[in-house]
Amino acid sequence: MRIAKYPFAVFSAALFTIMLMTPVTSISNLIWLASVDMPVDFISSLKVILFDFQRLGIGLYGVVVIGFSVAFIVAGLISRFSSLGGKYLYAIAGAAAIGMTLFLMVELLFQTQLLAGNRTILGKVFHIGAGFFGGYFFYSLISSDKSYTFIIRFLGIFYAYWLLGLSLEWIFTPVQASADFGFILNELSNEAQNALLRDFTSLFVATFLFSLLGAITLNPAWFFSAGIIYFGAGIFNLIAIYVHGTGFNQIFLFEFILGAWPSALALTIILKEKKLRN
C-alpha cells in the first residue's frame, strides 16, 4: 500500500478537482443563459451541473491526472531535496498544474478555449483554485497510511461516476438515451415507452447507488448487488441472442465487465476481511 497509495491519491485528487472545476463552466453558461432571459430554473441548472460533472469531467479527468502526476512528482522532489514541503507545496503544485494544463490546451492544441468556463479571468482563477484544493487534497491523502480500502473506495466511486452518465441520460434525455440503445422512443407505444423508461432508469440509478453505497460502507453486499445485475444482463443477453434469436450484439461483453468490476471489489473486501480475522 505504501507505493500504491500515490497513484490512487493522484486519481482521487483528480476526481475531486474535476468536481470543483466542471461547475465553473456550468455556472458561467447558466449565468449567461439567465442574462438573455432563458428560463433557467433549479431543474435545468441541476441538469447542466450534473451532466457537466460527468461528461465534461470524464474528458478532463485524463488531462488532470497527467498534469497532477507531473506536478506532484516535481513537488515531491522539491520536498525531498529542500526545506520546502508540506500541504501548501502540493496545493501550489496542483494550482500550477491546472493553470499550465489549461494554458497549453489553448496554445498548443486547439488555439481556442475549449473550456467555456475558462474564458474569463474569474473563471481562470476558479479553475486554478480548484487545482490548489486538489493539491491540498492529494497531500492529505498521502500524508497518512492507507489501507486497501482506500483503493476499493476509489474504484467504487469511479465506477459510480461512470454510471452517473447513463443515469443522467435516462433521467433527463430519455429520447437520446433510447437512441443510444437502438430504440426510437417516440415510435414505441405508450406502454412500451413507459416500460423502457422506468426499467432502464431504475437499472442505472440503482446500480449507481449500489456502487456508491458500497464505496461508502465497504459492505460487499452493495457491490455484489451491482455485479449480479450486470452479470444477469450479460447472461440474459446471450440467452436472448442464442435462444430467442434477437440478433447478435457485443453489449454482453460490456455487461460482463460492468458485472465483474464491483464483484471483484466485493470479493477483495471479503478476502481481506477474512485474512485480517485470521
Next chain:
Amino acid sequence: MKKNLLLFLLLFSNSSFSSYQLETVLSDLDDAWSFVFLSEDKILYTEMPGKLKIASLSNTFIKEIENVPVVQYGGQGGLSEVILDPNFESNNTIYLSYSATNENNESTLFVLSAVLKGNALENNKVIFQAKAPRKAPVHFGAKIAFLNDGTILIASGDGFDYREMAQALDNHFGKIIRINKDGSVPEDNPFINVTNALPDIYSYGHRNMQGLVVTKTGIVYEHEHGPRGGDEINIVKPSLNYGWPAITYGLDYAGAMISPFSENEGMEQPLLQWTPSIAPSDMIYYENDIYPELKNSFLVTALVSRDVKKVTFKGGTHNQESLFSELGERLRNIQASPGGTLYLLTDGPSGKLIKVLPKEL
C-alpha cells in the same frame, strides 16, 4: 455496437454506390475552398493560402490570378468564397471573402469586390469588414450569396470563443449580413432603425454557416455547423433569431452542455438538424435535368460523414439520402456547371475536383 452496425448498414444501403461515374478532373489543389463556373469548361477557384486561380477542365490548364488581397491563412482562415456578380457577363465583377488581420492585428472576415480582367483583379474594394475581431482564426462562416433584389448576403461566423455574441446585435459574430454591392447598407434592412444594432445585420443567432443558398423564388436557406451535434439547415428570414447558443441540439466539444434548451419562444427551429454532426460544408439547390433523381433537392457536402446529403423538404418533413460516400473523401464544396453537371471539391492540401457523370452515360 448494434447502433454502429445499423449506422453502417444505413449508410451503405442509402448510398447510391456505383450509380454515378466519378471522374477526377483536377488534382493537387492546395486547400481549395470554393469554385464558380465561368463557362462550362472554365472555373475560378480559391485556395485558402490566398491563391485565386482559373482552370480549364478540358485540358487542366491552370493560371493564377494576380492582385489578390493578402489573407491570413491558418486555423480555418484564408481565402474562402468566390462568387460572380449576377451581371458578370457585362461587368466582370467577382466577390471574394477572406480572413485577414485588422488594424489591431486581430483576425476578422472581409469581403472584397473586384473586376476580373485577364489574369488579374482590378478595382479591388473591400465592401465589408466584420466587426468580429478574434484571436484564433476560426469560425468565419465566409459564405456569400446574392438575393434576388441584387443585395448581398454574407455569413459571418461566431468566432468560436465569442459564441455568446451571436445573441447581441452590436457585433457581427454569428450573423447573416445584408449589404449592397458597393458595401452600403440597404435601407430596408431589418435592424436599420434599432438602437445599438448594426444596420447591416439581416438575421442573428447563428454559429458557423457554410452553406447559403437563395432559390429562384427568393427563399434563403443556410446550413451551419453545430458543435458536437446540432448541425442545422434553416430558412433565413430578416430579423429572426436562430437561437445559438441559447438553444442548441449539440454539446460543447469538451462534452459540456452549452444550453439545456433546444427551443425557446422567439427563436427559430431548424428545418433539419443532424446529431451526430456531419459537418456540412456547402450546399446547392439542384434544379437542372441532367440527374432527374436529384432535381429540386438540396445537395449538402459534408466533411465528417464524407458524402453528399441529398435533402428534400415536403409538408414539414424531410428526406435525406447519402450520395458519393464511395469516394471516402471530406467534401468541401459542390457546384453545378451552367449545363447542370455536378462537380465536387475535396478538402485538404491535396484536393481534387471530381466530375459527376450521370448514370446513363
